[in-house]
Amino acid sequence: MKKFIMVCLSALTAAVFLTGCGGEQQPSASSSSGSDKGGKIVVGLDDNYPPMGFRDENNEITGFDVDLAKEAAVRLKRDVEFKPIDWSSKEAELKSGRVDVLWNGLDITEDRKKNMLFSNPYMDNKxxxxxxxxxxxxxxxxxxxxxxxxxxxxxxxxxxxxxxxxxxxxxxxxxxxxxxxxxxxxxxxxxxxxxxxxxxxxxxxxxxxxxxxxxDLAVGDVTSFGIGFAKDNTALRDEVQKVMDEMKADSTMAKISQKWFGKDITK
Known part of the structure; x- marks a missing residue:
């Protein structure tokens, strides 16, 4: 019995669910998820915005940002859904909760910062x-x-x-x-x-x-792309930023950029 109890305590410390010890299932210690127990992430995007997000010849949503979001979801151990929206109403879609993030070549601007949180910039654009x-x-x-x-x-x-x-x-x-x-x-x-x-x-x-x-005639300032989150969703923003940093460090982001642009053009 003493040995059994010590095994259960060790398992709990590792945050791994064991049926023999009972209790509710806990998130894995290796999981990056923490804000909503690994729920599905709904990504709002314009599905006519190649190469960031668009439909291929099979009507499947694909693109550079789509590949980034899919990889991030895998690392977060979450499902991901890509939801086409009216891009001119993107802030309302985010504020209403119909989408969790805006991830589709979204420029970081001071006006948009008033209504949403942003990840760190991951690509420049003009x-x-x-x-x-x-x-x-x-x-x-x-x-x-x-x-x-x-x-x-x-x-x-x-x-x-x-x-x-x-x-x-x-x-x-x-x-x-x-x-x-x-x-x-x-x-x-x-x-x-x-x-x-x-x-x-x-x-x-x-x-x-x-x-x-x-x-090559710039109209306005050079801007940067970021991922948009609801103003009060700091937890999800931090989770996604963590895996984006990992993807940059291990060159996954560079490989995805190479696939779509022929070279690494990420920040």
Whole structure:
């Protein structure tokens, strides 16, 4: 009996459930989960935002951020669900609890910090100009009197709205539900240029090398991507940040970046 009791005490110290000792099941000591006993994480994303999060030819959600989230969930010993949302309503989706995190090329901005918590930045991004192949547009001044597209609710749209002089110089600003729709209109001549994420635009260009060109003309400041959490969900933010740090340290993040961009472009 004495030996049996000591075995049970040792098992409890290791936080491993033993049926013979009774009691409730406890989380494994090796688990990073702690805020809600390892519940499912619901990731809100725009599923038309390649290469960060989008649907492949089999209609499966995939992408760079999707791969990061899947790896993080494995390390946290949690299930993960990817929930497409209206990106322009992302803060309301997070605040309502319909999603647990926003993980989809989300720029860290001071305005957004007022309504959500962020992870540490894991990738830089900037808004640049994309034009059709052989377009005469070479400088920002060349956009005067032109119709410019961007994604609704994106940092590109925010940067255009912040620079009233630049915005007033355009003939029109057209906001699209996603960048794919904007590039389709650019290809068909319905708009003259796009202000958009460099990462997204260059990835899309790589799939259509003979149709588009990038102009390295930054609109607004260079920003950084982070993972967004509800303002009061510090526990989940800390858990996810811990495994993100681990993924950076053991080069897992670099390998995922290599898969999608051909090199490690993470911070």
């Amino acid at each position: 808004q640049i100009i994309f034009v059709a192949k052989d377009s005469p547009i070479k400088a920002l001044d060349d956009l005067k009197g032109k119709t410019v597209g961007t994604q609704s609710g994106s940092t590109g749209e925010e940067n255009i709205n912040k620079d009233q002089t630049l915005k007033d110089s355009f003939k029109e600003v057209k906001a699209y539900p996603d960048y794919i729709a904007a590039f389709m209109d650019l290809e068909n001549g319905r708009i003259d240029a796009i202000v958009g994420d460099e990462i997204t635009g260059r990835y899309y260009m790589s799939k259509h090398p003979d149709k588009f060109e990038a102009r």
